[in-house]
Amino acid sequence: MERQKLWEELNSLPMEAQQQAVDFIAFLKQRYGNTSGKTRRKTVDLSEEKFIGMWSDREDMEDSSAWVRDVRKREWRRL
Numbered sequence: 190m191e192r193q194k195l196w197e198e199l200n201s202l203p204m205e206a207q208q209q210a211v212d213f214i215a216f217l218k219q220r221y222g223n224t225s226g227k228t229r230r231k232t233v234d235l236s237e238e239k240f241i242g243m244w245s246d247r248e249d250m251e252d253s254s255a256w257v258r259d260v261r262k263r264e265w266r267r268l
Contacts, residue, residue, distance in 0.1 A: 190198075199210055235241055244250045 199207060202210065249256055
């Protein structure tokens with residue numbers, strides 16, 4: 190389908206359907222990547238990032254799952 194015809198078809202849809210088409214295109218781009226020929230971003234070695242290990246000296250973070258459970262219990266009681 191030529192681009193002009195595709196554009197006309199998209200514009201003929203109700204706004205909700207247009208948004209669904211846009212969302213679907215975003216999904217396809219995420220799934221198949223950007224094939225427009227643009228270079229992809231360089232991957233970063235996370236071990237070199239400053240934030241990795243920033244809480245390594247916190248004793249309450251030794252078991253992060255337990256910490257999250259405790260915070261949720263405290264905070265959710267307030268609701």
